[in-house]
Each structure stands twice: as structure tokens, then as C-alpha cells.
């Protein structure tokens with residue numbers, strides 16, 4: 617399957633990371649390899665990019681691109697970035713330090729389009745929104761086992777969904793009759809209990825799918841845990857750049873930057889994409905970029 621993803625805010629990322637020959641970087645979210653390849657080209661043979669992704673599809677696609685472009689300074693790692701420190705120890709050395717570390721959170725367009733997985737509410741797919749194969753529980757497990765208060769909470773907190781309780785209640789009722797197994801099963805439930813006028817702006821399943829994806833992959837928990845590790849892996853003046861797409865993610869990054877005495881904030885307010893990028897790439901519309909530098 618062709619892997620399609622347009623990198624968000626690539627120019628700004630390169631601006632903050634300032635790649636030059638011999639520098640070393642970690643791209644914690646390889647995706648379509650847009651950042652990784654751009655960094656690898658700038659750092660040259662003496663430099664290095666470690667690129668991590670939980671998704672085997674991203675690794676396979678990047679392996680092909682790297683071979684095509686004859687780049688020999690990229691190390692691809694199929695793992696969760698929550699294991700960042702262990703990855704660096706294994707792949708480089710326990711003492712290794714980097715000039716920059718970048719996160720571009722969430723999912724790629726290729727994952728959304730992958731028919732084998734349930735990231736999209738269009739069509740009928742298995743209800744699974746795991747980025748990788750190592751998740752303890754699938755999205756279907758969450759939908760079919762979480763209590764009414766738990767479902768309501770994740771729909772409210774991660775989805776900011778005003779009909780959170782109503783949708784959660786209907787899920788709990790529906791699963792008494794039959795396991796909710798596909799994206800179609802879930803979409804039908806959501807459509808049934810949300811008022812028709814609510815369907816006109818964005819599809820009523822959008823926020824629920826986002827919430828379930830975040831819960832399935834424990835996205836906020838993993839982000840919170842990895843940020844201190846990322847700072848510890850930076851050289852003095854090394855830079856940490858995070859692109860987020862959800863207010864909860866951005867809040868975590870903002871607070872972490874504020875509370876950490878080891879770093880200097882480079883973006884007082886988060887950077888957002890240019891109007892032109894937003895027009896050309898609708899996925900970029902909710903992006904927020906924050907950057908910080910390790911104190912020398």
C-alpha cells in the first residue's frame with residue numbers, strides 16, 4: 617500500500633532544529649519520514665537521525681524511501697517512544713546526547729486511510745485504533761468493557777464531546793445485545809443518539825473516534841512520561857520541538873516547558889501553520905508547535 621502523509625510545519629521544524637553537518641537528532645514520530653529525511657539530508661554522513669515509530673507500516677515505507685535516496689545516516693526503530701531512553705541505549709549508547717528531538721503527535725494520513733485499521737469512521741473496519749501491535753487492549757475492548765462513567769469521561773476529556781454521556785449510555789445499552797466490533801457498529805450508535813442538526817458541521821463520530829484513539833494508545837500519559845527523558849537526552853543548547861493537534865497535548869507540553877528549569881522556552885506562544893499551509897493541508901489546521909532549548 618502506498619504510504620501518504622504531508623508533513624506539517626516542516627519549514628518551522630527545520631528552523632528550530634537547525635540541522636547542520638555532523639549534528640544528531642531523534643525523530644520520535646517517523647510517520648511518512650518527512651522530518652527524518654529532511655534532517656538526514658542536512659546532517660550528512662557524519663550526522664545521524666534515529667527515527668522511531670510504533671507502526672510497522674511507517675518503518676517499511678521509510679526503509680524503501682531511505683534506500684531510494686541512498687541515505688545511510690538513519691536508524692529506524694519500531695518501538696513506542698515511551699521507551700526513548702532504552703532505544704537510545706540500545707541503538708547508540710547510554711551516554712549518547714542529541715542536538716535535537718522532535719515529536720509530531722497523533723496519527724498520519726496513511727494510518728487514517730489504512731483499511732485494515734479502524735482510525736476512520738468511514739466504511740466498515742475492525743474497531744482497532746492502535747498505532748502498533750503491542751497494545752494491551754484494543755479499541756473494541758475499551759468500547760465493550762469500560763463503565764458508563766469511564767466512557768463518558770474519555771469522550772468529554774479527549775473528545776470534548778457535548779453528548780458524551782448520551783453516547784456512552786447508548787454504547788452500554790447496545791453492547792448488552794451484541795459486541796460492538798466494527799467502526800460501522802459504533803458510528804450507527806453515535807448517529808442514532810445525536811440530533812440531526814449536529815451532523816452538519818463535522819461528522820458526530822469525529823470526536824468520539826479521536827477520544828477512543830487517544831485512550832487506546834494512552835497518548836497523553838505517554839507524552840507526559842517521555843518529555844523529561846527527551847530533555848535528559850539533549851546536549852546543552854539542544855532543542856526539543858513538539859507539534860501537537862489536541863488541546864490536552866498542548867497543555868501538557870506548555871506546562872512541562874514552564875516547569876522545567878533545565879530548558880529555555882523559545883516559543884512564548886505556540887506557532888501555528890501559515891494560512892497557506894492550512895488551506896493546502898486540512899490536517900494542519902489544529903497544529904501547534906512549541907520549542908525549547910536545553911540550558912547550556
Ligand SMILES: C[S@@+](CC[C@H](N)C(=O)[O-])C[C@H]1O[C@@H](n2cnc3c(N)ncnc32)[C@H](O)[C@@H]1O
Pocket residue numbers: 621622623624644645646647648649650651652668669670671674695696697698720721722723724747838
Ligand atoms: C503525524 S505522524 C508523523 C509524521 C511525520 N512527522 C512526517 O513528517 O511524515 C505521527 C506518527 O507517530 C507515530 N506514533 C504516535 N504515537 C507514537 C508512540 N507513542 N510511539 C511511537 N510512534 C508513535 C504514529 O504511528 C505516526 O506514524
